[in-house]
Amino acid sequence: MKTSMEFENDRIRIKGLGKINLEHIFECGQCFRWNRTANGHYVGVVRHYVVEVAADGDDLVIKGPGMEVFNDLLHDYFDLDTDYGKIREQLARIDEPMAQATSYGYGIRILNQEPWETLISFIISGNNNIPRIKKSIELMCRKYGTFIESKDGIEYYNFPEPEVIANLSVEAIRELGVGYRDKYIRATAVAIASGEVDLSNLHLLSYDDGKKELMKLMGVGSKVADCILLFSMRKRNAFPVDTWVKKVMHHYYGLEGQSNETIRQYGENHFGHLSGYAQQYLFFYARESKI
DNA sequence: CTGCAGGGGTAAA
DNA sequence: TTTACCCCTGCA
Numbered sequence: 437m438k439t440s441m442e443f444e445n446d447r448i449r450i451k452g453l454g455k456i457n458l459e460h461i462f463e464c465g466q467c468f469r470w471n472r473t474a475n476g477h478y479v480g481v482v483r484h485y486v487v488e489v490a491a492d493g494d495d496l497v498i499k500g501p502g503m504e505v506f507n508d509l510l511h512d513y514f515d516l517d518t519d520y521g522k523i524r525e526q527l528a529r530i531d532e533p534m535a536q537a538t539s540y541g542y543g544i545r546i547l548n549q550e551p552w553e554t555l556i557s558f559i560i561s562g563n564n565n566i567p568r569i570k571k572s573i574e575l576m577c578r579k580y581g582t583f584i585e586s587k588d589g590i591e592y593y594n595f596p597e598p599e600v601i602a603n604l605s606v607e608a609i610r611e612l613g614v615g616y617r618d619k620y621i622r623a624t625a626v627a628i629a630s631g632e633v634d635l636s637n638l639h640l641l642s643y644d645d646g647k648k649e650l651m652k653l654m655g656v657g658s659k660v661a662d663c664i665l666l667f668s669m670r671k672r673n674a675f676p677v678d679t680w681v682k683k684v685m686h687h688y689y690g691l692e693g694q695s696n697e698t699i700r701q702y703g704e705n706h707f708g709h710l711s712g713y714a715q716q717y718l719f720f721y722a723r724e725s726k727i
Numbered sequence: 728c729t730g731c732a733g734g735g736g737t738a739a740a
Numbered sequence: 741t742t743t744a745c746c747c748c749t750g751c752a
Contacts, residue, residue, distance in 0.1 A: 567748080571748095613748090616744090682735095
């Protein structure tokens with residue numbers, strides 16, 4: 437993979453990434469703060485910056501806070517050093533279902549998101565649906581985050597700091613529409629704000645140790661921990677088993693009636709260090725092939 | 728229109 | 741291993 441970049445004022449154009457599909461990137465359940473605009477672009481908040489993304493043919497065009505922030509933050513956020521074409525080829529060689537899956541989910545990329553935001557977002561995601569998850573997170577940012585800017589009549593806020601959420605009452609958190617997850621969110625925020633669990637060094641641990649640490653947090657089970665490890669800690673061997681992936685693994689890999697944990701272990705062994713990518717393709721395969 | 732299952736799971740029994 | 745859980749949506 438040979439990529440090149442062109443800087444033009446507040447836009448950065450990246451060439452040579454291979455196929456890009458913004459819908460696959462932003463609507464595969466890995467992130468909740470990106471929204472499609474009328475012209476097919478996506479606007480989202482990354483830490484303290486409002487970022488707009490467009491696909492122009494096979495070019496990725498990022499319109500945002502300039503070159504410095506791109507180099508320090510967005511380059512990593514969009515995982516631009518990873519060769520997804522190569523990963524698809526490697527995965528497609530593993531077996532026939534995966535060969536099919538990689539063709540369904542073309543143009544996908546795994547984003548490298550901020551750990552604290554990812555943690556809370558996926559606690560909210562459990563036994564929940566995407567519109568409601570997005571609504572709760574948006575409300576949380578609006579009420580308790582810091583105002584960034586107004587753009588096209590929309591006000592943008594960053595994701596609130598752990599200390600802010602830790603100081604809210606359970607009732608105040610309940611008003612965000614998170615239901616019974618209110619107490620999970622509060623307990624987890626307290627654990628993070630107090631330093632009981634240190635998110636900043638978690639990515640240095642192994643997958644197993646990181647997962648153990650995350651599962652100490654209220655509201656974080658195996659699936660949520662895997663999502664946090666995959667989407668914010670670069671643990672690409674994580675294999676989160678949600679209902680969609682479960683369906684595929686039942687149907688195509690002969691794992692009917694197996695527990696989520698068994699399926700997770702099978703995935704991790706079968707796809708190895710590419711498990712996380714495999715999971716993303718399987719997710720699309722399940723949803724779009726309607727099995 | 729009302730009723731009810733089910734949703735990208737987890738904690739607790 | 742099984743069950744309740746908040747609440748919104750889709751569908752019978």
